[in-house]
Amino acid sequence: MAALAVAVAAAAALASQTLPARSAGTASPIPTTGAGDSRAATSDAGFAATPLPTAGSTSTAASPWASAPFDPAVAARSSYRQPGFATVLNVPFTTPVGCGAASCQLRLDVYIPAGQGPFPTVVLLRGGPSGFGGRAYLDSFAAELATRGVLVFNADYRDMASIGGGYPTAFGDVACAVRFARSQARGYRGEAAQVTLVGHSLGGWVGSVVALDDTEFGGGCLAGGLGRPDAFVGLAGNYQIAGSWNDSDLFTFFGGGPADTAPARSASDPFAYAGGAPIPVRLVAGTADTTVNAAASTALDDFLMSRDWNVELTMVPGASHMSILRVDCAATWSAVFSAISAAGSSAGAIDPLRARFGE
Numbered sequence: 001m002a003a004l005a006v007a008v009a010a011a012a013a014l015a016s017q018t019l020p021a022r023s024a025g026t027a028s029p030i031p032t033t034g035a036g037d038s039r040a041a042t043s044d045a046g047f048a049a050t051p052l053p054t055a056g057s058t059s060t061a062a063s064p065w066a067s068a069p070f071d072p073a074v075a076a077r078s079s080y081r082q083p084g085f086a087t088v089l090n091v092p093f094t095t096p097v098g099c100g101a102a103s104c105q106l107r108l109d110v111y112i113p114a115g116q117g118p119f120p121t122v123v124l125l126r127g128g129p130s131g132f133g134g135r136a137y138l139d140s141f142a143a144e145l146a147t148r149g150v151l152v153f154n155a156d157y158r159d160m161a162s163i164g165g166g167y168p169t170a171f172g173d174v175a176c177a178v179r180f181a182r183s184q185a186r187g188y189r190g191e192a193a194q195v196t197l198v199g200h201s202l203g204g205w206v207g208s209v210v211a212l213d214d215t216e217f218g219g220g221c222l223a224g225g226l227g228r229p230d231a232f233v234g235l236a237g238n239y240q241i242a243g244s245w246n247d248s249d250l251f252t253f254f255g256g257g258p259a260d261t262a263p264a265r266s267a268s269d270p271f272a273y274a275g276g277a278p279i280p281v282r283l284v285a286g287t288a289d290t291t292v293n294a295a296a297s298t299a300l301d302d303f304l305m306s307r308d309w310n311v312e313l314t315m316v317p318g319a320s321h322m323s324i325l326r327v328d329c330a331a332t333w334s335a336v337f338s339a340i341s342a343a344g345s346s347a348g349a350i351d352p353l354r355a356r357f358g359e
Contacts, residue, residue: 204237
């Protein structure tokens with residue numbers, strides 16, 4: 001987290017080395033992109049667009065875009081790829097919300113796999129605090145997921161008190177992204193019934209609270225319905241916010257030190273939750289991480305195991321804070337697809353009937 005801004009460019013370059021370059025094209029015309037971001041709607045070269053169903057459709061009949069069931073075990077293999085993917089960039093997913101001195105609408109990017117679907121759905125959360133547009137360093141990670149057959153919503157959130165972030169707004173933003181993904185997934189040939197939340201670094205911590213707290217965060221959402229994910233993957237998250245690691249980042253996030261923001265920090269502690277319906281959780285950390293203490297992942301794993309949650313921890317020997325995002329980090333991809341698979345097999349922990357229709 002503290003070193004994230006410095007490491008972002010290097011990590012993006014590493015991850016993008018094995019991905020096809022993107023060029024401008026015609027994006028799938030679902031949500032209209034808006035102003036306030038330099039990103040424009042583009043699509044991956046060579047993507048063959050297929051007709052999309054009406055967004056929000058509640059029909060359970062077999063659709064013309066259904067195909068063979070998605071197999072997470074196959075998709076996790078390093079050799080698995082689907083040629084091409086489409087992107088719709090800079091899509092607003094909140095109503096106008098307070099962003100410091102002015103209001104704004106938070107935005108996300110959608111990565112749509114080639115093929116007929118239905119695709120599993122992932123909401124991706126960046127680290128930080130980095131402010132608006134920080135999600136860009138996960139572009140290559142999102143693109144890799146899309147080539148493996150996953151519909152991805154790569155979302156921003158307010159991660160600095162100076163732009164309206166902190167508690168509870170940052171957590172509400174993440175819940176809004178999950179709601180939006182559910183409401184739009186079918187329109188992008190994706191599954192609305194099971195949404196997996198994947199968070200890196202600061203996003204791992206914020207995402208863990210949204211995942212473990214079954215009381216539902218809200219506020220400022222363009223979509224209603226369920227804001228809690230059906231599975232969660234934490235990549236190098238700093239879950240132990242009471243420790244001495246990443247103090248400067250937490251000061252920026254909360255807008256003050258531990259004494260001044262004690263109630264907000266207490267409410268943002270993932271170890272205060274996990275009392276409701278359990279969901280599958282997968283945690284990944286690198287043994288050579290000098291940015292976030294890998295012991296935080298071990299502690300969260302122990303905590304959830306003590307409460308009989310479906311949780312698995314993978315410690316990657318020699319991996320750093322950013323190298324776990326690389327295409328060749330097999331442990332990360334295995335964790336993501338294990339969570340997707342577990343979410344599908346444990347559907348019902350949240351509310352599958354409502355989730356199926358993106359409500």
